[in-house]
Amino acid sequence: xxxxxxxxxxxxxxxxxxxxxxxxxxxAAEIDETRLYPLSILKAMAGLGLMGMNIPAEYGGSEAxxxxxxxxxxxxxxxxxSTAVTMSVTNMVAEVIHAFGQEAIxxxxxxxxxxxxxxxxxxxxxxxxxxxxxxxxxxxxxxxxDHYVLNGSKTFITSAEFAGVFVVWVxxxxxxxxxxxxxxxxEKGQPGFVVGRNEEKMGQRGSxxxxxxxxxxxxxRGSLLGQEGDGFKIAMMALDGGRIGIGSMAVGIGLAAIExxxxxxxxxVQFGKPIASFQAIRWMIADxxxxxxxxxxxxxxxxxxxxxxxxxxREAAMAKLLATExxxxxxxxxxxxxxxxxxxxxxxxxxxxxxxxxxxxxEGTSEIQRIVIAREILGQTFV
Numbered sequence: 001x002x003x004x005x006x007x008x009x010x011x012x013x014x015x016x017x018x019x020x021x022x023x024x025x026x027x028a029a030e031i032d033e034t035r036l037y038p039l040s041i042l043k044a045m046a047g048l049g050l051m052g053m054n055i056p057a058e059y060g061g062s063e064a065x066x067x068x069x070x071x072x073x074x075x076x077x078x079x080x081x082s083t084a085v086t087m088s089v090t091n092m093v094a095e096v097i098h099a100f101g102q103e104a105i106x107x108x109x110x111x112x113x114x115x116x117x118x119x120x121x122x123x124x125x126x127x128x129x130x131x132x133x134x135x136x137x138x139x140x141x142x143x144x145x146d147h148y149v150l151n152g153s154k155t156f157i158t159s160a161e162f163a164g165v166f167v168v169w170v171x172x173x174x175x176x177x178x179x180x181x182x183x184x185x186x187e188k189g190q191p192g193f194v195v196g197r198n199e200e201k202m203g204q205r206g207s208x209x210x211x212x213x214x215x216x217x218x219x220x221r222g223s224l225l226g227q228e229g230d231g232f233k234i235a236m237m238a239l240d241g242g243r244i245g246i247g248s249m250a251v252g253i254g255l256a257a258i259e260x261x262x263x264x265x266x267x268x269v270q271f272g273k274p275i276a277s278f279q280a281i282r283w284m285i286a287d288x289x290x291x292x293x294x295x296x297x298x299x300x301x302x303x304x305x306x307x308x309x310x311x312x313x314r315e316a317a318m319a320k321l322l323a324t325e326x327x328x329x330x331x332x333x334x335x336x337x338x339x340x341x342x343x344x345x346x347x348x349x350x351x352x353x354x355x356x357x358x359x360x361x362x363e364g365t366s367e368i369q370r371i372v373i374a375r376e377i378l379g380q381t382f383v
Contacts, residue, residue, distance in 0.1 A: 003297075009068050015048060016072035020079025028080040031206035032351055035198070039119045039162060041083060046116030050076070050087055052094045059098065059106055060114035066241075066307040070248040070299055077252025081355035082206030084252065086120050088245035089158045093121030096167050096238050097185065100225040105185055109165050118164025118188075123242075124154040124212055125169045125235055132368050134235060135178040139170040139214060148172075148184065148224065150192070150217040158362075160195045160210035164188050168214070169235060172228045181231030184223045192217030203354030241306060242363040243316040247299040247323035250359040251292055254327030257352040258288040261334035261342075268338075281337055288330040295323040314376035321369040324359040331356045
């Protein structure tokens, strides 16, 4: 087993780290406060190859690989979580289009995602009464000549406000449960597809999260991704990969928090010496870095398996569960190390804590990850 990164992977990591330090970290607090995301940042990231990292070069992608993607996501997560989640979802959407879109769809949309002409992509799966159970979704479609006509609604859709393209899941057969779900590509501005309010969120406030209303939205047959009834399979495959991205981002947020708190502890003097001299603080530091390193290696293991084309469902769920739960604990410890200062907005710990909280929720809650992991271990006999 070789834990060494290739030269290309090191270069990608360093590039993402430099970008995060120079362009994201200085602006993260302002982005959080104003909720006005500077789209120029996403354009710059696309120029660095960060928006189509697993897309072939013939479609404008950087072909960097899944391990490089994980490394970059961690660095971007350290700089600004709102940016990281936008990057994560955009890469997910690009991969779905590449894997299941017709060639004309690939040629029309992937280059625009990869070069930044689209300010990201959106993954429209969740509904108000359909979260962890996609099979209960109510959005549906019917055939009308050469067009599908979509109706329904979506909620909690990341980047919907400024995404250039959407992957949308609806029922093509209302009576077939999960086997009746299909996925479609919808362009921004499509008549009958209306992006609604931006939710007022606890954290990652620079990333817009919107409702979508779908009323008699007519799409050509070629907008179907895969075949009718493939939607659930497509969503689950995409979420497996998405869990690598979210796990990587969570590690980045946790590292940002504990690195800041560690620097603080070496300079904060109480009882005549730096608080880093006290065992309680030293153990918080030791536990945090150890647990984050374990999570980082587990995320990279899942990324390595995906990159090699091997099954990685269990490993991705384990990595996402461990990384996100660990990062939340680390943010709590880091805030505790700053005491009252950790609770005020002048210091970034309260933002890190808010930003990290949602990582245990999207791309499947921690509870859903445990269901996936147990299913993978026990097999279908116990489902």
